[in-house]
Amino acid sequence: MKSAIALAMLVLSGCATYSYQARPSLNDYSAGQFKQAAEQHKSVSAGHVNRLLYLMNQGMMEHAAGDYTASIHTIADAIDRAEEFSKNSVGANAASIAANDSVMPYRGSLADQLYLHTIQMLNYAALGDWVNAMVEVRRIRTIAPNLYDASSKRQYLQDPFINYVSALFAEATGNPNDAWIDYKRALNLTPQPPQLQTDVSRAAARSGLAGQDAALFGSTHATIIVVVEGGESPAKVPLDAPVYNGELVDASQYAANTVQLLTIPTYVDRAPGPRHMTVVLDGKSAGTVQPLDDVGRALRGTLNDEMPGIVARSVARLAAKAAASEAVAEKVNKDLGLLMGALTIATNTTDLRSFETLPKYFAVYRAAIAPGFHDVSVNVAGASDIPLASQEFSAGKTYLFVRRVIR
Numbered sequence: 001m002k003s004a005i006a007l008a009m010l011v012l013s014g015c016a017t018y019s020y021q022a023r024p025s026l027n028d029y030s031a032g033q034f035k036q037a038a039e040q041h042k043s044v045s046a047g048h049v050n051r052l053l054y055l056m057n058q059g060m061m062e063h064a065a066g067d068y069t070a071s072i073h074t075i076a077d078a079i080d081r082a083e084e085f086s087k088n089s090v091g092a093n094a095a096s097i098a099a100n101d102s103v104m105p106y107r108g109s110l111a112d113q114l115y116l117h118t119i120q121m122l123n124y125a126a127l128g129d130w131v132n133a134m135v136e137v138r139r140i141r142t143i144a145p146n147l148y149d150a151s152s153k154r155q156y157l158q159d160p161f162i163n164y165v166s167a168l169f170a171e172a173t174g175n176p177n178d179a180w181i182d183y184k185r186a187l188n189l190t191p192q193p194p195q196l197q198t199d200v201s202r203a204a205a206r207s208g209l210a211g212q213d214a215a216l217f218g219s220t221h222a223t224i225i226v227v228v229e230g231g232e233s234p235a236k237v238p239l240d241a242p243v244y245n246g247e248l249v250d251a252s253q254y255a256a257n258t259v260q261l262l263t264i265p266t267y268v269d270r271a272p273g274p275r276h277m278t279v280v281l282d283g284k285s286a287g288t289v290q291p292l293d294d295v296g297r298a299l300r301g302t303l304n305d306e307m308p309g310i311v312a313r314s315v316a317r318l319a320a321k322a323a324a325s326e327a328v329a330e331k332v333n334k335d336l337g338l339l340m341g342a343l344t345i346a347t348n349t350t351d352l353r354s355f356e357t358l359p360k361y362f363a364v365y366r367a368a369i370a371p372g373f374h375d376v377s378v379n380v381a382g383a384s385d386i387p388l389a390s391q392e393f394s395a396g397k398t399y400l401f402v403r404r405v406i407r
Contacts, residue, residue: 018050019353022057029357030232030271032406034065052081053106053353060119060357064229064404068123075120082108082116101313101351111157111302112355113143115295118162118362121169122227125400130173137166148185156301160189161292161362167199168225168366171217172398176206193290193364221368222393224279225400226378228289231273231360232406234296236352239266246315248307262314263350264307267300271407272360274381279365282375289378291363299354310350359404371395380405 021044029037038061046054055078062071085107108116121136140162141147148158167182180203186196193199206217217223242251242259251259277289373392377385388401 018044018046018054021045022054025061026057026356029061029064030406034061034404035067038062038065038067038070049103049105050353051105052078052085052108053355055081056108056112056116056355057357059116060355063119063123063402064357068126072120072123072127075116075123078108079113079116079120082113086113100317100349101310102349102353104351106353108355109299109302109306110144110154111298114140114157114159114162114298115355115358117143118159121165122400122402125169125225126402128399130169130398133169134173137169140166148189150188154301154305157298158189159293159298160186160191161364163189164193164196164292165225165227165362165364167203168364171203171206172223172225176203179203180207191290191292193292194288195366217398218368219396220371222371222395223366223368223398224376224393225398226279226289226365226376226388227400227402228274228277228363228378228380229359229361229402229404230277230291230363230406232270233354233356233358233360234267234269234299235356236265236354237268238263238350238352243311243315246312248311260315260318262311262318264310264314265303265350265352267296267303269296270360273407274405276381277363277405278379279367280375280377280379280385281367281369285379286367287365289363289365291361293361295358295360295362299358314350369393376401378403 022041025037025041025044028040038058041054041058041061044054055074059071059074059078062068062074085105117136117140121133121140124130124133124136144154144157146152147154148163152158163182164186167179167186170176170182171179180200183196183200183203186192187200202217240261241248241264242254243249243262244254244259248264249259275291279286279289371393373390375390376388378388379385386403386405388403389399393399
């Protein structure tokens with residue numbers, strides 16, 4: 001009997017799952033070995049259940065390694081798959097009651113989708129493809145319409161970085177009216193880039209509204225945009241939480257024998273990333289790279305919205321399996337009923353899968369520079385400069401550089 005239970009536990013432990021196989025490449029990624037991580041991750045077997053998760057992480061690894069073309073193809077596949085799941089959501093929750101959430105196909109959250117499009121937007125911009133970068137901006141707004149309204153129920157997704165960069169991109173592509181709208185919206189979001197009021201005035205001037213124009217995004221200077229993706233997004237871990245009548249509660253307010261403990265997912269912080277970064281132009285400090293968001297805020301907000309469904313499925317699953325094991329023990333075989341009870345406990349593990357290759361934050365810097373040859377790098381917390389470019393910059397053009405920095 002013990003050997004049967006041990007065997008069942010081994011099978012359910014997921015020793016050959018995607019998460020287990022991907023761990024070495026994910027560890028390389030956390031250590032800043034982006035190219036090695038992306039190459040090693042290609043050999044991981046994800047299957048249908050974890051295919052979306054595999055594509056998300058592979059695309060982010062390729063992006064971090066600077067292989068933007070490969071990342072575009074991988075992220076596009078991930079976006080298509082996530083959209084397909086969104087269209088066919090009926091029955092997914094019901095099906096997961098019969099099995100543990102973690103053995104169901106990973107479907108991705110709304111926050112996952114927004115950040116997939118954010119990475120894709122940066123991929124295109126890094127290659128100078130501003131048309132497709134703006135397509136991704138519009139797709140973000142399609143996924144979460146009216147996101148920036150004051151009455152939005154998902155304010156945790158109001159990302160200052162996405163909003164501000166979309167304004168920069170709109171201006172870079174000759175759409176100062178759209179840029180002005182986003183810059184004005186940014187005045188209601190926090191944190192804000194220090195030059196935001198100047199951006200508002202400039203975009204207004206270029207739209208013929210007010211103020212005076214500036215060299216930025218003009219025809220006499222080049223514009224550089226530097227994006228640093230810092231730190232690591234929070235990781236999902238299990239948490240034993242008290243539940244009463246199908247809802248999470250404060251256990252101290254209820255009798256001990258009336259409260260049920262369920263294992264649910266929660267987020268814990270990881271590497272915070274550098275907090276002081278400066279752009280260095282031709283050997284001289286040019287300005288600060290400003291963190292504009294907290295990815296963890298969006299991830300935690302999304303999980304909080306999903307929690308009632310997670311709890312309801314877990315409660316229903318435990319009740320159904322407990323009833324089945326009791327019936328078997330009473331009418332068929334006591335040992336078999338005990339085995340089913342053990343399986344009930346084993347299969348009640350919570351789903352800890354997440355888009356863990358995301359950064360903790362996105363930071364941005366932008367400036368107008370004189371046309372000509374320049375060396376551009378970023379200095380992170382007093383360490384050695386990270387080279388971005390040594391090249392000719394043309395008047396009237398915009399250049400975006402992205403760097404992934406863990407610590």
